[in-house]
Amino acid sequence: MEKTLMKGTEAIAEAAVQAGCKYFFGYPITPQNEIPEYMSKRLPEVGGVYLQAESELAASNMLLGAAAVGERVMTSSSSPGISLMSEAVSYMAGQELPVVIVNVMRAGPGLGGILPSQADYNQATCGIGHGDFNLIVLAPGSLQETVNLMQKAFDLAEKYRNPVLVICDGVIGQIMEAVEIPNGTGARYTNPVEWAAGYMDKRGSSVIVRSLYLDAEDLEAHNRKLEAKWRTIVENETMCEKYRTEDAKLVISAFGTVARIARSVVNNLREEGMQVGLIRPIVVSPFPVADFESLSPTCKHILDTEMNWGQMLRDVKAGVRYNIPVSFYGRSGGFCPSEQEIEDECRRLYAELG
Amino acid sequence: MTEKTIYKRPKSWKGVHTHYCPGCTHGIIHKMICQAIDELGIQEKTVGIAPVGCAVLIYNYTDVDFVEAAHGRAPAIATGIKRVRPDRIVFSYQGDGDLASIGMAEIVHAANRGENITVIFVNNAIYGMTGGQMAPTTLLEQKTTTTQSGRDAHEAGYPIRVCEMLATMEAPAYIERVSAASYKHLPALRNAIKKAFQNQVEGKGFSLVEVLSTCPTNWGMRPLDAVNWLDTHMIPFFPLGKFKDFDGGEA
Ligand SMILES: Cc1ncc(C[n+]2csc(CCOP(=O)(O)OP(=O)(O)O)c2C)c(N)n1
Numbered sequence: 001m002e003k004t005l006m007k008g009t010e011a012i013a014e015a016a017v018q019a020g021c022k023y024f025f026g027y028p029i030t031p032q033n034e035i036p037e038y039m040s041k042r043l044p045e046v047g048g049v050y051l052q053a054e055s056e057l058a059a060s061n062m063l064l065g066a067a068a069v070g071e072r073v074m075t076s077s078s079s080p081g082i083s084l085m086s087e088a089v090s091y092m093a094g095q096e097l098p099v100v101i102v103n104v105m106r107a108g109p110g111l112g113g114i115l116p117s118q119a120d121y122n123q124a125t126c127g128i129g130h131g132d133f134n135l136i137v138l139a140p141g142s143l144q145e146t147v148n149l150m151q152k153a154f155d156l157a158e159k160y161r162n163p164v165l166v167i168c169d170g171v172i173g174q175i176m177e178a179v180e181i182p183n184g185t186g187a188r189y190t191n192p193v194e195w196a197a198g199y200m201d202k203r204g205s206s207v208i209v210r211s212l213y214l215d216a217e218d219l220e221a222h223n224r225k226l227e228a229k230w231r232t233i234v235e236n237e238t239m240c241e242k243y244r245t246e247d248a249k250l251v252i253s254a255f256g257t258v259a260r261i262a263r264s265v266v267n268n269l270r271e272e273g274m275q276v277g278l279i280r281p282i283v284v285s286p287f288p289v290a291d292f293e294s295l296s297p298t299c300k301h302i303l304d305t306e307m308n309w310g311q312m313l314r315d316v317k318a319g320v321r322y323n324i325p326v327s328f329y330g331r332s333g334g335f336c337p338s339e340q341e342i343e344d345e346c347r348r349l350y351a352e353l354g
Numbered sequence: 355m356t357e358k359t360i361y362k363r364p365k366s367w368k369g370v371h372t373h374y375c376p377g378c379t380h381g382i383i384h385k386m387i388c389q390a391i392d393e394l395g396i397q398e399k400t401v402g403i404a405p406v407g408c409a410v411l412i413y414n415y416t417d418v419d420f421v422e423a424a425h426g427r428a429p430a431i432a433t434g435i436k437r438v439r440p441d442r443i444v445f446s447y448q449g450d451g452d453l454a455s456i457g458m459a460e461i462v463h464a465a466n467r468g469e470n471i472t473v474i475f476v477n478n479a480i481y482g483m484t485g486g487q488m489a490p491t492t493l494l495e496q497k498t499t500t501t502q503s504g505r506d507a508h509e510a511g512y513p514i515r516v517c518e519m520l521a522t523m524e525a526p527a528y529i530e531r532v533s534a535a536s537y538k539h540l541p542a543l544r545n546a547i548k549k550a551f552q553n554q555v556e557g558k559g560f561s562l563v564e565v566l567s568t569c570p571t572n573w574g575m576r577p578l579d580a581v582n583w584l585d586t587h588m589i590p591f592f593p594l595g596k597f598k599d600f601d602g603g604e605a
Contacts, residue, residue: 023438049437053430054463061427061460065434068421069401069442073434091424197419198435198442201398208404208413210422 003178008143009034009076011179012102012168013042015150016074018184021100022048023073025062027055027081030114031170032104035076056081060088060101067097068209070192070199072154076102078170079120080111082128089163090129093226094211098157098190100150102166104173107334115334116170118256121311124167125285132223134230136164136237137285139255143177145282151185156237158189160229167284169307171257171336233286240288241280244270246296248277250350253292253304253316253326255281258337262305265342274350284312292319300353302326303345305337364388366397366417373411377570377577379534380408383476383543384415387447390548391418394555400443401435403428407449408482426457429464432471443554445472451481454490454514461520465560468525472550473562475516478569479588486572490514493591498572513591517564521597527559529598533566535584542594558600566592 006014013035016024024043026036040050053059059075066073077085082103092099103124107117124137136156140146146168157164193199197209213219244266245251252262259280269276279295279302281288295302302324304316310328317326329345331337363369367388372381391397400418404410406425413420423431428446436444453461453475464471480498481487487500491513495504505513517531532546533539543565550561566588568580575583 025434051437054459058430058460058463061424061430062434065421065431066438069435069439071438087424197401197421198439200419206417206419208420212410212422
């Protein structure tokens with residue numbers, strides 16, 4: 001397939017369609033409105049259904065219903081809407097339902113603003129919905145990568161029957177860029193007849209898609225199963241890019257659009273002979289601990305940089321087992337740290353390293 | 355001697371002992387749902403949505419596929435299922451707290467879209483599962499654990515008449531209020547439930563049956579007193595009858 005000039009959000013929507021998603025339930029919120037708008041026109045063309053719900057609460061529960069009968073389904077929203085969806089996310093994790101949710105993050109807290117942000121890292125990785133469960137969270141670094149990862153998002157959701165959240169900042173959503181949308185693989189990783197509602201005729205017996213276990217022994221057994229599943233995900237599904245870190249003394253850690261900027265910074269400083277590198281988690285939950293642990297022994301300092309006040313810091317510090325000092329530079333409220341700002345911070349830190 | 359069967363357990367009834375309190379009407383309503391499902395021959399393609407409330411355990415009695423909902427969200431889940439699997443028969447079963455309080459937005463919008471689903475709405479004028487707190491349908495002056503000197507309109511507003519409210523909308527196909535308490539009302543209950551499923555089979559659209567029900571435990575009454583209280587207090591405020599019926603014109 002060749003490259004076409006597309007707006008980020010529309011490219012994400014088309015990538016989902018190519019990945020076999022036929023159903024979308026959503027509610028308008030900036031900066032992701034083009035996803036539902038695109039889906040409302042596109043899905044009927046592939047025999048699917050788009051429905052505008054009365055709220056994100058309803059949208060996420062419609063998502064739950066569609067997934068509970070074994071269909072490939074997604075929704076998208078932005079930060080305040082994702083907060084409302086967190087109720088259903090907890091239920092879907094408990095009920096082991098494969099769904100994909102895209103959060104085109106905007107600046108918070110509260111209504112915050114509509115400009116780009118990465119302020120929902122904590123919510124995505126450890127704060128969405130009540131109870132003992134984990135989400136798989138993808139944090140692509142560019143529009144092309146987001147588009148490439150949509151198939152993977154659906155595959156992971158089905159493989160583990162677990163909700164998958166894709167977080168991208170508003171820059172990725174709103175950018176106009178030439179992208180290549182991969183054709184879908186058509187692969188399915190689960191057989192709904194085995195577990196989904198709506199197949200009693202094919203299965204010959206009824207099922208209950210549930211998260212309620214009033215008996216503590218049953219609930220502990222269920223939660224043990226979820227935990228074992230998560231261990232397998234931690235073992236097999238981390239994803240991280242290391243860029244010029246082999247001999248780096250200073251390593252920048254970043255995800256999403258900030259990592260794209262940080263890569264230019266690395267290139268600029270390398271031209272001046274400075275040993276600088278970049279480590280970029282692509283799957284942020286489970287966090288790629290092994291990639292941080294195995295950073296080159298030349299690494300003396302890590303600069304974590306984000307579009308928030310340092311939400312990934314805790315993971316980065318734990319990732320290097322607190323053996324390497326980590327400092328932070330970030331912007332908030334809708335600003336992205338600029339190339340110049342990150343470069344200045346790197347120079348300052350590098351000089352101190354001696 | 356030939357034997358004649360005059361009554362038997364519905365096929366889609368699981369045949370287990372009830373956990374509901376003595377005098378509770380959930381069991382009767384469950385059974386009539388099973389009967390309707392059997393009569394229409396739709397057991398293997400029916401998907402029920404279990405609510406949050408005493409009746410979450412409906413799936414222990416009714417042998418069809420079930421999906422559990424968060425409190426109040428059943429109509430949204432039913433919408434999601436029906437839109438992607440229109441060949442399934444989808445019904446939600448919801449209490450008054452579930453449907454008329456926390457889930458008011460979901461039911462209003464499902465009705466307004468005319469979703470081709472069946473809703474069985476059980477109004478017992480109280481929160482059963484959590485121990486007898488005020489419901490949106492609690493009558494004025496009715497005592498509950500959170501309105502201990504009786505519901506006062508100035509503080510807690512008025513009981514909500516769900517059928518009347520939903521009947522103001524264009525889309526719903528069928529809305530009727532029946533009672534599960536006295537014997538004399540049971541034929542109407544059976545017919546209404548069957549019609550609400552039949553409508554869906556025929557693609558007629560949104561059908562809701564409100565069933566007035568007793569909760570002797572949380573009303574603090576003996577079962578027979580509860581039946582009388584329903585007849586003398588609930589029915590005058592929540593009149594029985596059809597509020598909307600595409601077949602027979604507007605009631
Ligand atoms: C989000 C949420 N809020 C509150 C509850 C607690 N809760 C469980 S059942 C219930 C009330 C149910 O009352 P109703 O819908 O009238 O059904 P009944 O138990 O009377 O049949 C409440 C408030 C809950 N489970 N979830």
